[in-house]
Amino acid sequence: MTTVSDFIIQRVKEWGVTRVFGFPGDGIGEFDGALGRAEREGEGLEYIRPTHEEICSLMATAHAKFTGEVGVCIATSSPGAFHMLNGLYDASMDNQPVVAIVGQQGLASLGTFVMQESNLERVFADVACYVQTIVSPDQAQAVIDTAFRTAKLRLAPAVIILPHDIQGMDWHEPAPENWVARSSAASPSTAIVPPESELQKAADIINAGKKVTFLVGAGATGATDEVIEAANLAGAGIITALRGKHVVPSEIPFHTQQLGLLGSLPSLHQAEKCDTIVFLGTNYPYGQFLPKTGQARGIQIDLKPEQLGVRYPNELNLWGDVRATLEALIPLLEPKTDLSWQEGIADEMRGWEREMETQAMLSYPDGGNPRRVIHELNKRLPDGAIVTCDAGTTADWYGAHIRLRRGMLGDMSGRLATMLAAMPYAVAAKFAYSDRPVVCTIGDGGFQMLGMNELITIKKYLSRWKTKTFVIVVMHNDDLTQVSWEMRTEDGNPLWNTAQDVESVDYAGWASLLGFRGVTLTRDEDAGAVFDEAFAFDGVTLIDAHVSKNVPPLPPHITAEFALNTAKALLKGDPSELAVIVDSAEALAAEGVERVKGALHLGGRGRRAARRDGDAGREDD
Known part of the structure; x- marks a missing residue:
């Protein structure tokens, strides 16, 4: 006898899936039982069970990002389904094909307010490109196939809701009957190419440009050689979106890394001066950093x-x-003979790299330099390494200092920018490429969310990995630092310790408790040796890096608004005022931005003057 669950497992395998990320529960219990039978018979899926359903969906999203395959996550009814929402939104906002299979109470219970019965179709309607409850065995084939096909074509999550009684019903091949769909598991092609006439228009625009810039995103994954060839022909500079770092190797001299608050000055100058901009697989969200309207002719693929x-x-x-x-466009591009634009970009980028090293080598009186930690990590990244970073200031340091060479991978939660994703991303990457070293960079706030739990998942599955080199870098500063700086620079508000403080934990000790190498890093000059030892070790190393929370994540160009809002925050009584002034002045002096340095010091003098005068109202100006 073949049940609906048996059929679904086999059909999922026909869609090329070999690994799923799941968490059990009674609402999905019959399906879980079928997964267990298939495993015992040697015909199952590799079932990875982390510590939380949110981790399951984040892992499925990361699997899709790192492999190009459809990621699959499985959970029980209401509570398990709800927990997966964050990871599915991550897939939706970063355009990733993920299929979620969630349990539901029996058909007769729907709409009757029984235990753990809820309107899951309504719950998932916003996040998914396709949501469907399987209400009969004859419907199962078409729903499974449509979910996978739609996820792949729409680059978004799809959700299959599986009532408990349907899971165990007999399944037979659908017959040619009215209302019964007999569907196909043939994977659709996404190798779409625009008409030749449109390609010629694109070539004409690029050929006419004298200052061409390519802005490359993760949607260009797999097109590295084509992007570089087209850029060489067009004499173009290349900027990558943060999630597109891995698409263009850092050794390309006219690749200026990212644009915007987490970007480089050469990238900003490209955007300000280009006459043609070509968007390749990116929906770069920060329009304030793009060329002015009318400045550049724009093309998007x-x-x-x-x-x-x-x-x-x-x-x-x-x-x-x-x-x-690009393969169809390249033959239409005319090689540029004047490469002064591209060469100027490369020259400026070499200067920027020197500036980043200078910033990394600064010393701060109130803790280690977080830039130094990531700078030393970057210098020692082995070939083929995979690096994940979390939301928050770790993303700033990742953008500023991590340089992914050809063959390396890196990723993060992009448009959603959810905290804690770096850990499930790293674990999913290790499952996908168990022979490659994986590095997770994460702040202590994100690590405390659910990241610490995932050390338990690593312990559980470590023996499955060919090489076990796995490095976790926890940026330990007892503060939700990105939000602290955003409060200052965006809103002019002082740090609010009640909300921002992170309880200090011995993260290295937690790792040691689980049998891993735990290393506490407190001195900048020791960072290089710590990473040398971590990459030489065939096992898990957690580096508890104690760093200053007051090192400013400086944008490449300091605006008057940035300086003014920071000064306002200090005037209002920022509890870290002195450390912020000292550390910011160090960083700004190294960058040579005397105007902002003066603004920060003015903020400090103004507040002290207000205290002397006893004029509390002046602090609110």
């Missing part, structure tokens, strides 16, 4: 049609796969 032309008034929007489209 993307598989997400609804995101074409939404960020910049492009002259041409091409719906297509980046690699396939």
